[in-house]
Amino acid sequence: MGSITLRNVSKVFGEAKVIPSIDLDIEDGEFVVFVGPSGCGKSTLLRLIAGLEDVSGGEIVIDGKPATDAPPARRGLAMVFQSYALYPHMSVRSNIAFPLKMAGMDKAEIDRKVADAAKVLNLTDYLERKPRQLSGGQRQRVAIGRAIVRQPKAFLFDEPLSNLDAALRVNMRLEISELHQQLQTTMIYVTHDQVEAMTMADKIVVLNKGRIEQVGSPLDLYRKPANLFVAGFIGSPKMNLIEGAYAEAKGAKTVGIRPEHMVLSHDSGSWTGTVTIAEHLGSDTFMHIEVDGIGTVTARANGDFACRHGDRVYITPDENRLYRFDEKGLAL
Amino acid sequence: MARKVSTRRKLIMSAIAWTLGILIFFPILWTFITSFKTEAEAVASPPSFLFFHWTTENYAQVQERSDYFLHFMNSVVVSLGSTFLGLLIAIPAAWAMAFSPTKRTKDVLMWMLSTKMMPPVGALIPIYLIFRDGGLLDTRTGLVIVLTLINLPIIVWMLYTYFKEIPGEILEAARMDGASLPKEIVYVLTPMAVPGIASTLLLNIILSWNEAFWTLNLSASKAAPLTAFIASYSSPEGLFYAKLSAASTMAIAPILIMGWFSQKQLVRGLTFGAVK
Numbered sequence: 018m019g020s021i022t023l024r025n026v027s028k029v030f031g032e033a034k035v036i037p038s039i040d041l042d043i044e045d046g047e048f049v050v051f052v053g054p055s056g057c058g059k060s061t062l063l064r065l066i067a068g069l070e071d072v073s074g075g076e077i078v079i080d081g082k083p084a085t086d087a088p089p090a091r092r093g094l095a096m097v098f099q100s101y102a103l104y105p106h107m108s109v110r111s112n113i114a115f116p117l118k119m120a121g122m123d124k125a126e127i128d129r130k131v132a133d134a135a136k137v138l139n140l141t142d143y144l145e146r147k148p149r150q151l152s153g154g155q156r157q158r159v160a161i162g163r164a165i166v167r168q169p170k171a172f173l174f175d176e177p178l179s180n181l182d183a184a185l186r187v188n189m190r191l192e193i194s195e196l197h198q199q200l201q202t203t204m205i206y207v208t209h210d211q212v213e214a215m216t217m218a219d220k221i222v223v224l225n226k227g228r229i230e231q232v233g234s235p236l237d238l239y240r241k242p243a244n245l246f247v248a249g250f251i252g253s254p255k256m257n258l259i260e261g262a263y264a265e266a267k268g269a270k271t272v273g274i275r276p277e278h279m280v281l282s283h284d285s286g287s288w289t290g291t292v293t294i295a296e297h298l299g300s301d302t303f304m305h306i307e308v309d310g311i312g313t314v315t316a317r318a319n320g321d322f323a324c325r326h327g328d329r330v331y332i333t334p335d336e337n338r339l340y341r342f343d344e345k346g347l348a349l
Numbered sequence: 350m351a352r353k354v355s356t357r358r359k360l361i362m363s364a365i366a367w368t369l370g371i372l373i374f375f376p377i378l379w380t381f382i383t384s385f386k387t388e389a390e391a392v393a394s395p396p397s398f399l400f401f402h403w404t405t406e407n408y409a410q411v412q413e414r415s416d417y418f419l420h421f422m423n424s425v426v427v428s429l430g431s432t433f434l435g436l437l438i439a440i441p442a443a444w445a446m447a448f449s450p451t452k453r454t455k456d457v458l459m460w461m462l463s464t465k466m467m468p469p470v471g472a473l474i475p476i477y478l479i480f481r482d483g484g485l486l487d488t489r490t491g492l493v494i495v496l497t498l499i500n501l502p503i504i505v506w507m508l509y510t511y512f513k514e515i516p517g518e519i520l521e522a523a524r525m526d527g528a529s530l531p532k533e534i535v536y537v538l539t540p541m542a543v544p545g546i547a548s549t550l551l552l553n554i555i556l557s558w559n560e561a562f563w564t565l566n567l568s569a570s571k572a573a574p575l576t577a578f579i580a581s582y583s584s585p586e587g588l589f590y591a592k593l594s595a596a597s598t599m600a601i602a603p604i605l606i607m608g609w610f611s612q613k614q615l616v617r618g619l620t621f622g623a624v625k
Contacts (some may be wrong), residue, residue: 021570035377067523067525068524069521088524089521089524089525089531090524090525090526090527090528095525095526096521096522096525098518098521098522099518100516101523102516102518102519102521102522103519104519104522104523104536104537105519105541107539108541115523115526115528115536116527119527119528119529119532120527157394164528167526167527215591225508319391335422
């Protein structure tokens with residue numbers, strides 16, 4: 018069982034209050050993603066849960082037991098680091114076996130578990146190699162192997178895919194999701210990439226300046242962002258945020274329209290504008306359009322929609338999918 | 350894309366490299382050759398390079414006149430002793446500075462290094478007086494102490510650079526994997542720190558072995574290491590080039606052989622961890 022509860026958890030580094038106060042409940046078996054811009058405190062929060070940093074206030078409960086003052090080794094959590102943090106002088110086998118050896122397990126049992134983990138992660142042929150003889154993706158798998166062998170209460174991932182190239186990142190993302198399906202163990206995953214957050218999470222925690230902006234399922238956050246920050250952070254390309262006369266007419270300070278909620282046409286529509294940049298992805302085309310009286314807007318069109326820099330186009334926002342925000346940036 | 354290197358360019362580069370290499374090595378080679386000449390041939394002009402009467406007589410005379418083995422043992426004791434004593438002090442010091450630095454750590458390191466910028470002769474008189482009053486003149490203990498002190502800044506700096514290279518995340522990973530502090534030290538820290546310690550040890554043995562200023566000034570006969578043994582052939586009875594060469598060859602041979610066998614570690618040591 019791996020439920021984790023944070024109550025009034027805060028962290029201060031010298032003068033800087035990195036995390037003012039956080040309350041969070043993580044259920045057993047959940048895949049929770051902490052997402053936010055760099056410096057938002059997401060890694061610090063993960064390290065507080067891991068026990069690698071001491072909390073300045075509040076308490077952490079793991080699996081129903083208070084863990085606030087427990088050292089990392091006693092919390093029963095496994096962590097995968099951004100730099101992989103493999104032991105360079107040990108073979109892949111010894112790396113994966115290390116936590117079991119620390120737990121004092123007998124040799125035969127260790128061998129069996131390492132073999133199992135290696136099989137799951139396609140590492141069987143590499144067991145005798147040293148980490149430096151492996152590719153980035155393989156190293157990441159060894160780090161995950163080291164985490165899964167001892168069946169922890171929860172896995173903590175600290176931006177594990179940041180050092181991989183784009184194609185490999187997509188693969189590893191799928192592998193980690195599959196692993197979660199198989200193991201059904203609690204996973205906490207830190208990333209600054211909202212695509213990773215959206216595709217992997219059961220529950221996303223959006224952080225900004227050490228505060229939780231919103232907690233919810235990926236589609237909840239997409240459909241009902243609680244404020245401007247979440248609205249701008251979740252979704253790719255970013256939501257268009259429009260102020261001024263148009264917003265006032267809708268009874269709001271700011272109106273948000275997602276690029277995918279606009280209809281483009283060469284003949285008619287409610288707005289007109291000039292295409293400044295057209296990004297052709299094949300399936301979709303992302304257009305940056307200078308809309309008359311509104312400002313720069315990003316819109317998504319079908320890949321077949323023909324347009325070039327300088328073209329005049331018509332845009333019709335989907336009135337049923339507008340997001341309205343008040344002076345404080347909260348959703349109306 | 351790798352740059353294409355033409356054959357001609359390669360030839361020129363090799364020629365320059367060889368010239369430089371021979372230029373640097375030539376004095377050692379000449380010393381070695383001279384040690385097999387008679388005194389007359391050693392000063393002959395023009396000198397003969399290979400075609401002379403080879404003799405090992407100089408070596409026999411040097412051994413007869415001064416006890417090579419005693420000086421050799423002094424060198425061994427002094428360089429090993431000062432190196433181990435230095436490591437004993439420097440490992441905890443560098444460790445603390447690398448893993449729990451404070452605001453002043455950089456200043457302390459700089460200050461330690463700055464002591465190496467001072468001309469040693471500036472401290473000779475006070476140290477000589479302290480040694481005289483403490484009964485340390487011409488003792489192995491005294492030399493071990495002074496060599497430890499003069500090499501300590503370099504040892505601390507080298508170890509500090511190595512320890513700095515050990516990524517903190519690996520230690521955190523060990524903690525997450527359930528390692529207690531003693532286990533973390535035994536299984537993770539030590540294996541990762543040993544190569545750095547080994548390079549430091551080797552380089553420091555060489556530095557101590559070759560150190561001449563303090564050993565010459567603070568020893569006379571009993572504790573005199575090989576540096577003093579060479580020096581004793583340079584002046585009192587005029588110059589005896591052949592014997593001086595024989596003594597030099599005997600003094601540098603052990604350290605040269607050790608250096609040869611530990612090349613790999615040494616190169617790592619000399620680059621100060623700059624190349625991973």
